[in-house]
Amino acid sequence: MKTRIHPPTPTALDAKTRPDAVLEYWQQRPWQEQLANAVSCADELFDLLGLPKNAHPALRRFGLKAPHAFVAKMRRFDARDPLLLQTLPSAEEFAKTPGFGLDPLGESAHNPIKGLLHKYRSRVLITLTGACAVHCRYCFRRHFDYQSNAPKSDAQDAILRYIRQNPDVNEAILSGGDPLSVSNRRLFDWIDKLGQTPIKTIRLHTRLPVALPARVDDELVDFFARFGKKLVIVVHTNHPNEIDAATARAFLRLKASGATLLNQSVLLRGVNDDVDTLVRLSYALFDADVLPYYLHALDKVAGSAHFYVPPSEAARLYWALLERLPGYLAPKFVQEEPDKPHKTPVDIYKRR
Ligand SMILES: *Cc1c(COP(=O)(O)O)cnc(C)c1O
Ligand code: SF4
Numbered sequence: 001m002k003t004r005i006h007p008p009t010p011t012a013l014d015a016k017t018r019p020d021a022v023l024e025y026w027q028q029r030p031w032q033e034q035l036a037n038a039v040s041c042a043d044e045l046f047d048l049l050g051l052p053k054n055a056h057p058a059l060r061r062f063g064l065k066a067p068h069a070f071v072a073k074m075r076r077f078d079a080r081d082p083l084l085l086q087t088l089p090s091a092e093e094f095a096k097t098p099g100f101g102l103d104p105l106g107e108s109a110h111n112p113i114k115g116l117l118h119k120y121r122s123r124v125l126i127t128l129t130g131a132c133a134v135h136c137r138y139c140f141r142r143h144f145d146y147q148s149n150a151p152k153s154d155a156q157d158a159i160l161r162y163i164r165q166n167p168d169v170n171e172a173i174l175s176g177g178d179p180l181s182v183s184n185r186r187l188f189d190w191i192d193k194l195g196q197t198p199i200k201t202i203r204l205h206t207r208l209p210v211a212l213p214a215r216v217d218d219e220l221v222d223f224f225a226r227f228g229k230k231l232v233i234v235v236h237t238n239h240p241n242e243i244d245a246a247t248a249r250a251f252l253r254l255k256a257s258g259a260t261l262l263n264q265s266v267l268l269r270g271v272n273d274d275v276d277t278l279v280r281l282s283y284a285l286f287d288a289d290v291l292p293y294y295l296h297a298l299d300k301v302a303g304s305a306h307f308y309v310p311p312s313e314a315a316r317l318y319w320a321l322l323e324r325l326p327g328y329l330a331p332k333f334v335q336e337e338p339d340k341p342h343k344t345p346v347d348i349y350k351r352r
Pocket of ligand 2: 131132133134135136139176177178207236
């Protein structure tokens with residue numbers, strides 16, 4: 001009998017001397033292993049990208065995290081790469097900017113039970129986990145207290161009871177963190193139990209098919225295909241370079257399972273704040289069976305001000321986008337306002 005010999009785990013030196021082999025190696029590994037070994041050291045990231053080592057803040061919380069599959073989509077030798085800018089911690093995050101706070105959405109006021117946000121009448125949002133595969137520097141959840149808010153197993157009963165007692169609720173949104181960063185066992189248990197309540201639709205908000213496409217494994221796709229209720233999957237893609245062959249395949253497989261596939265993006269200075277990029281993003285999504293849903297104006301969370309696109313500029317960009325795209329490929333441009341019972345369309349008329 002032949003034993004299959006695995007290549008040895010790459011070393012720190014390999015990242016510098018043969019970066020392609022290192023990126024290739026990890027992308028062949030099971031997703032759980034890729035997730036556990038995501039790049040968390042900026043020096044390794046610089047080596048993989050052929051960039052000079054640079055000063056970067058070491059963060060105790062919400063530090064650098066990017067799976068090799070995501071790093072593989074960054075351009076080498078380019079310190080302004082749009083995917084790199086989304087993941088590399090920068091000194092600008094420590095800037096104190098008026099108007100950028102810790103809980104910009106006022107979410108703590110809509111948190112009836114642990115792990116559950118009920119802000120919009122017909123849907124509840126369950127923060128299944130605080131974990132994500134990639135740490136996006138602009139993320140509005142970076143200051144959210146997940147440790148005390150991630151639903152423990154005993155919270156599941158309370159959440160299911162809450163849903164049954166609120167007949168207005170017809171949709172449960174699994175969010176986080178990222179709901180696909182938990183095991184299939186845990187995820188399927190939640191979806192099965194939510195499926196037994198009267199709600200009609202289960203929705204997942206996830207960046208995993210982008211950050212770690214191998215996460216979309218056979219077991220997941222088979223489970224979705226067998227699930228008896230409406231399933232909506234909102235992926236999170238900000239730049240067309242995030243959609244490589246593996247991610248496109250993951251999107252297509254999710255779509256083929258019968259789910260409705262939508263995308264949300266965040267408008268980010270230096271990343272996707274130009275019309276060509278946003279047009280290319282919409283078409284790349286469409287090629288992979290995903291329809292643009294939302295383009296979000298940045299939530300004003302402390303540490304993200306350097307990604308902010310001023311309203312007048314954002315409005316000009318959005319009008320130009322409408323000029324270039326068919327209606328079904330133009331995302332709705334929205335912002336989140338505390339205490340509003342819906343996402344709010346950005347007022348692009350006043351600022352024309
Ligand atoms: C964004 C969000 C939703 C979903 O809103 P849709 O407009 O249906 O996509 C639900 N609950 C909360 C708390 C949200 O932030
Ligand atoms: S994957 Fe989503 S929740 Fe997680 S850090 Fe990125 S934007 Fe935030």
